[in-house]
Amino acid sequence: MNMNRLNNRTKTKRNMVKSLAAFCVGLLAFGFASCDDELDVMQAYPFTVETMPVPKELKQGETAEIRCELVREGEFNGAVYTIRYFQYDGEGTLKLDNGLIFQPNDRYLLENEKFRLYYTSECDESQSLTITVEDNFGNSFEWETEFNNDTDTGEVPSGADTLTIKEGGVYQ
Template identity: 55%
Template structure:
């Protein structure tokens, strides 16, 4: 009788462990890797000129709740960055990215070398960065005439 009671207790414990280990919820992947692809971008620019940056957000998977934001920082030079819908970006402010294929327009506001860093971040905290560097054409012309 003690053997049967011990066996039943062991069987109930095993069944209980199996039932609690099962989960009816699906394991949904929400964070997929992504990166920003761009067409080649001009590297020479003069004050007042605008360079077009054609962008595609490439995602390794799709999650319906995924949201992406865009922001930029300019460590060198002065300029303005706009989205193809006309939105003028302020440095380090986040803007909702509503499409995967878009264009950015960078307008030079200085005669110096200019660099902009563009960051795309998803709502899972993953970030990708692209840097763009522009040389002032007049600066290069002056250097070649001095040679």
């Protein structure tokens, strides 16, 4: 009878070891099946555009400088950024710091993360425009800028306390 008990215990241990081995093999098979060989590379990172304060009032013929910086939450070498604008009130001209004059709603390549825009008033009424920066992954950042006609002379426009008037009406 002792031999039967010993055989039963040995069989029970073998069955437990076999069950544990089968469980481990099943767990490994599940783990390998749920793995993916491809890396998950994030390409589209959110971004914003930060600007310095701009004057709120411009006379016809005056130019306001808009200092901008593209602030990205991450970087991907293949990211390309473009800029465009739409003017829905008044008349004026917007150009990039390299001298490129923008046409409304046309996209232009942004080559630097820090850039300057120059808006020149071409009317004596209020002006409003929307500026949009987009990447090649479908993300965009948009902001509005408004200028009122300044009928006073010789005064620094309100809201321009961190800016100084430079020759030619350009604000810095």
